[in-house]
Amino acid sequence: MSATTTSHPMSEVLRLQRKAFHRDGPPDAATRRERIDRFARAVVSHSDELAEAISADFGNRPPILSLVADVAAFAMEAETLRSGLGRWMRRRPAGSRVGSAALRLAGMPAWIQPSPLGVVGVMGVWNYPINFSAVPAVSALAAGNRVMIKMSEEVPQTAEVFANAIHDAFDVEEVAVLTGDVQVSKDFAALDLDHLLFTGSAATGSQVMAAAAANLTPVTLELGGKNPVVISEHTAADRKRLRRAAERVARSRLINGGQTCLCPERVYVPEEATRTFVQEVFNTWGRDLPELFERGEVTTIINEEAHERIEDLLADAENHGAQVIGSVRSDAEGTDAMRAARLISPTVVLNVTEKMRIDTEEVFGPVLQVQPYRDLGRVLDDLAERPAPLVSTWFGPDDGDFRTFVARTRSGGVARNDFALTNVVPGTPFGGVGASGIGHHHGKFGFDRFSHLRTVGGSNLPVSVARLLGGPGDTRVSQVVRGGLDAYSRVLGRRLR
Numbered sequence: 347m348s349a350t351t352t353s354h355p356m357s358e359v360l361r362l363q364r365k366a367f368h369r370d371g372p373p374d375a376a377t378r379r380e381r382i383d384r385f386a387r388a389v390v391s392h393s394d395e396l397a398e399a400i401s402a403d404f405g406n407r408p409p410i411l412s413l414v415a416d417v418a419a420f421a422m423e424a425e426t427l428r429s430g431l432g433r434w435m436r437r438r439p440a441g442s443r444v445g446s447a448a449l450r451l452a453g454m455p456a457w458i459q460p461s462p463l464g465v466v467g468v469m470g471v472w473n474y475p476i477n478f479s480a481v482p483a484v485s486a487l488a489a490g491n492r493v494m495i496k497m498s499e500e501v502p503q504t505a506e507v508f509a510n511a512i513h514d515a516f517d518v519e520e521v522a523v524l525t526g527d528v529q530v531s532k533d534f535a536a537l538d539l540d541h542l543l544f545t546g547s548a549a550t551g552s553q554v555m556a557a558a559a560a561n562l563t564p565v566t567l568e569l570g571g572k573n574p575v576v577i578s579e580h581t582a583a584d585r586k587r588l589r590r591a592a593e594r595v596a597r598s599r600l601i602n603g604g605q606t607c608l609c610p611e612r613v614y615v616p617e618e619a620t621r622t623f624v625q626e627v628f629n630t631w632g633r634d635l636p637e638l639f640e641r642g643e644v645t646t647i648i649n650e651e652a653h654e655r656i657e658d659l660l661a662d663a664e665n666h667g668a669q670v671i672g673s674v675r676s677d678a679e680g681t682d683a684m685r686a687a688r689l690i691s692p693t694v695v696l697n698v699t700e701k702m703r704i705d706t707e708e709v710f711g712p713v714l715q716v717q718p719y720r721d722l723g724r725v726l727d728d729l730a731e732r733p734a735p736l737v738s739t740w741f742g743p744d745d746g747d748f749r750t751f752v753a754r755t756r757s758g759g760v761a762r763n764d765f766a767l768t769n770v771v772p773g774t775p776f777g778g779v780g781a782s783g784i785g786h787h788h789g790k791f792g793f794d795r796f797s798h799l800r801t802v803g804g805s806n807l808p809v810s811v812a813r814l815l816g817g818p819g820d821t822r823v824s825q826v827v828r829g830g831l832d833a834y835s836r837v838l839g840r841r842l843r
Contacts, residue, residue, distance in 0.1 A: 354493075356530075359522045360537055363492035366519040372490045374461050375432045381487045381520065386424040388515040389480055393417045395507050396476055403472070403501040404603075405646035405688055411602060416476035419658045419770075423481045426772065426789050427488040434488075436462060440801065453806035457823045460797040462490030464540035467563075469531065469554065471545040472500035472648055473605045476508065478545040478568070483521065485792030486541075495523045496534040498546075500648055531556065539563050541796060547708075548781055555784075566785035566795060569778050570607040570716075571735035572708055574614065576725060576751060578742025582619035591741040591763075592626030595714070597634065598765035600692060603645035604712035605652075608737050608766045611709060614725045616716040624671075624694055624716055631673040631692045647688040647711060656690055656711040663704045669696040706732075722747060726754045733781035737761055737768045758782050 354362065359814035389396070390484040397412040439446035440456035449456055466486035470479030474571075476768045479495050486493045493511075497505035502525065516522075524534060535557035544554045545568040558565050575595055579822065581587045595610050602609075615623045638644050674691035678685065684691065692712040698705050704715060719725050731740070734756040740748050741763055752760050758778035759768025769776050779788025787795045805811070814823060 354396040354518060354522075356533060356537065357650075359518055359524075362519050363494065363522070367464050367492050368474070375435055378431055378490060379428050379486055381516075382424050382428045382484050384515045385480070385484050385487060385512070385521065386421060388511040388591075389417060389476060389508075392507060396504060396511075399503040399507045400471075400475060400501065402503050403475075404648055406642065407602070407645045408641075408643040410643075411645065412476070415602070416474055419477050420480045420484075422772075423788065424484050427484055427793065430790055431488045431793060434790055435490075437802070438799075440537060440803070445747065450661055451653075454804065455806070456801065456803040459719070459800045459802050460489070460794070461800050463796055464491060464522055464796055466491045466493050466796050467534065467537060467542040468493060468495045469534065469542070469544040469546070470495060470497050472498040473602060473607070475501045475504045478579070479508070482513070482543045482566075482787055482792065482796075486796040487521070487786050489793050489796040491680070491796055492519065493521045494534075494537075494539070495505050496531055497523060497525050499525075499527050499531065505712070514585070536560065537563075541566070543795075544568070550782075554606040566787065567783045568607070568776075568778070569709055569736065569781065569783045570710075571778070571782040572706070573735045573737050573739065573757075574610060574612045574729055575610040575739040575741065576722075577613065577615045577623065577741065578621070578746075579616050579722075580742045580745070582616040582623070584822045585622070587741075588619055588623060589626045593630045594727060594741075594764060596627040596630040599712055599714050600631070600638075601692070601765075602693075603647055605645070605648060605710050608769055610714065610739060610765070612715045612717060614717050614719050617720050620716060620718040625826055627694060627714065627716075628671075628673055630794055635692070640684060644689060647690060650688065650712065653685070653688045653690065654707060657714065658683075659704045659707060659709060659714065660693065660695070663695055663698065663702045666699065666702045668704070670694075671696070701783070722750070726751065729755050734779045736778045736782040739765070739767075756780060758786075759838050 393413055394409070397409040400412045400416070401407040401409060438458040438460075439447065440458060446456065447542040468482045468486070468505050477495060483493045483495055497508060497700065503522070505525040509525055512521055512523045524530065535544070535554045538561040541560075541564050542554070542558050543566040544551055548571070551567045553704070555565050555567065563809045577588070577591055593658050595613060597759055599609055613623070634767060647656065659671050671694045672691035673693065674684070690711045690713070693714070695704060695713060695715045698715050698717065736758040737760070738751070738755050738757040739761045740751050742748055748762065750760050756779055761767040768774070773789050775786035776788045785795060789819065
């Protein structure tokens with residue numbers, strides 16, 4: 347743990363926050379809004395410093411990407427939470443409003459009260475280090491919790507700037523930011539927190555979940571996967587529509603150097619349009635890359651290990667018979683220069699088989715796997731056999747084929763005709779399913795994720811429930827229950843006939 351983040355040991359921070367939480371009780375709406383405002387100001391007032399630190403940690407990352415995807419996206423989420431929390435804090439009817447009113451009139455008033463959990467832990471990730479740390483943190487603050495944040499060890503300069511900004515705005519009893527190496531992350535995951543959110547790879551997510559299980563800490567996991575794209579026959583039949591789809595897929599694969607959990611990886615294209623689609627992808631990269639290089643807006647791969655892993659995936663695919671086509675042609679000197687700069691030439695891989703590691707491993711780099719198809723049903727069967735991704739994307743109209751695609755595939759979300767719609771549409775939940783994650787957040791869904799929805803029930807009746815369930819009583823109770831069950835059995839029999 348860095349001395350500039352907090353001088354307290356990790357377990358002591360948790361003890362202080364939990365003690366303060368119980369001492370002060372659930373904060374009112376005004377306190378929660380004030381905390382959100384303090385957090386947002388701490389981030390936004392350091393926007394340029396954070397963007398510079400992120401770029402330094404990556405090697406190179408366009409400041410505009412950090413300002414939009416990290417800072418501005420967080421600011422929008424903070425305002426959504428701030429404006430909605432007053433409504434979300436209110437007690438909710440037990441069941442329908444009519445049913446709740448009927449219970450009240452019958453002498454059994456009941457409602458659901460959202461309550462803070464206590465101390466929420468957030469484990470951020472390096473690819474969008476502010477967004478994926480700050481958004482769940484303010485969601486937890488909106489729900490009335492104290493928050494501990496562990497920044498990714500892959501972005502130490504960003505972590506330092508962020509930690510200092512937050513600790514200038516908050517006492518450690520409210521919000522604490524921890525930095526440090528992998529061992530610090532392991533220790534953080536093993537804390538006796540009231541909830542833990544982790545963003546990262548599935549492999550690390552399983553380790554985090556195992557560590558949290560020792561304390562029965564509930565977890566939310568935001569993972570990734572090999573996000574599929576299906577180009578519909580309707581789109582493939584028209585060159586203009588196909589070109590637009592190829593441009594959007596190609597550009598989305600370059601965002602953050604392809605190091606984005608929502609980026610497309612595997613593209614299914616009608617067989618007769620595959621050649622044209624690939625050509626349009628390369629046309630797009632050919633138009634965009636010279637300007638991006640000239641302006642210094644190409645994001646580098648985060649570290650040597652990640653760069654080498656991507657190169658190994660491509661070499662393995664090629665050795666097993668895949669066609670690996672890079673978009674940047676250069677001599678040996680140029681290739682060495684790109685390797686030294688941790689740059690990967692945007693690449694299309696064709697003829698992928700199950701023998702290749704790239705068939706199942708998430709690339710997390712500017713690489714597209716393109717697979718031709720003849721029958722949509724076979725594509726759906728293939729997707730059904732693979733782990734559920736974070737997002738599935740369809741290029742085509744909202745027609746019967748699209749509805750079938752939605753109904754017969756599993757994914758965290760579905761986008762149509764563009765990139766990242768499952769993350770940017772206001773008021774919608776963001777999260778994965780199966781191998782791509784557990785749980786979701788953003789907006790009200792984030793508020794509820796970090797709240798406990800408590801049932802509060804009362805009775806003004808002269809009759810005790812305990813007496814009905816087990817105490818000595820009138821045999822007529824047993825007769826009434828048996829009669830009711832017999833009547834229900836006859837109803838079920840008629841339905842099934």
